[in-house]
Amino acid sequence: MSRELFQNDAYLRACDAVVVDSNPKEKWFSVDQTVFYPLGGGQPGDTGVAFHKNDAEFAIVDTRRARDTGEILHFVDEVTELPESGTELHLEINWERRYLHMRVHSCLHLLSATVPGKITGAQVYAGRGRVDFDVRYPQEKHYIAESLNVLIQKEARRISRVCTRAEIEATPSLMNNLSVPLPEGVDVIKLVHFENLDIQPCGGTHVANTMEIGEVKVDKIESKGKRNRRVSISLVDTAVEPNY
Numbered sequence: 001m002s003r004e005l006f007q008n009d010a011y012l013r014a015c016d017a018v019v020v021d022s023n024p025k026e027k028w029f030s031v032d033q034t035v036f037y038p039l040g041g042g043q044p045g046d047t048g049v050a051f052h053k054n055d056a057e058f059a060i061v062d063t064r065r066a067r068d069t070g071e072i073l074h075f076v077d078e079v080t081e082l083p084e085s086g087t088e089l090h091l092e093i094n095w096e097r098r099y100l101h102m103r104v105h106s107c108l109h110l111l112s113a114t115v116p117g118k119i120t121g122a123q124v125y126a127g128r129g130r131v132d133f134d135v136r137y138p139q140e141k142h143y144i145a146e147s148l149n150v151l152i153q154k155e156a157r158r159i160s161r162v163c164t165r166a167e168i169e170a171t172p173s174l175m176n177n178l179s180v181p182l183p184e185g186v187d188v189i190k191l192v193h194f195e196n197l198d199i200q201p202c203g204g205t206h207v208a209n210t211m212e213i214g215e216v217k218v219d220k221i222e223s224k225g226k227r228n229r230r231v232s233i234s235l236v237d238t239a240v241e242p243n244y
């Protein structure tokens with residue numbers, strides 16, 4: 001299994017790696033360690049580039065976890081030859097896109113702390129996202145936006161600790177608080193805690209401090225069934241970079 005470097009440090013943009021396996025038919029390769037986050041928990045898989053010593057470049061168009069083995073697969077497009085096993089690569093994620101995912105994803109945690117109601121679904125995009133709540137009457141749009149921005153400005157630090165999936169599934173208070181589904185095929189999951197604001201198990205990537213999310217707006221609240229309300233949010237400034 002490859003070492004998943006994004007688990008301990010979501011800010012790692014690049015790493016060296018050695019190819020472990022590849023599948024020319026399905027157009028993927030796997031490596032001994034990676035910074036690429038695989039699709040899961042409502043967060044898209046990373047894209048980026050793999051560089052080889054002899055200047056060859058492989059554009060990585062998607063990252064997914066193999067359903068059977070749990071291995072992280074880096075998908076390439078439009079290449080005739082994949083890197084062979086043992087090839088040394090330098091992997092780099094598309095950081096601008098990933099950091100937008102981190103900011104939106106972290107905002108969805110705060111959104112789940114703002115709107116009362118069980119979460120039935122969530123999706124992160126680059127710069128926007130949404131959560132479905134099992135609630136008949138959510139608060140007004142402007143009230144949710146205001147509450148969210150107040151939480152963001154509290155400058156809450158993220159503290160994470162590792163839990164087993166079994167431990168989490170045996171704790172109803174944690175299961176009820178999920179703002180995105182637990183990723184499949186993962187047995188060890190982080191308990192993501194934004195100090196004094198929200199705590200929930202999550203396998204995704206998050207910012208280190210809520211201030212990094214920046215100002216957000218609530219774009220719409222839609223009815224998706226009798227008891228289901230979809231709250232969509234977006235970042236006001238998508239160009240902000242972490243200032244440390």
Ligand SMILES: [Zn+2]
Pocket residue numbers: 105106109180192202203204205206
């Ligand atoms: Zn999360």
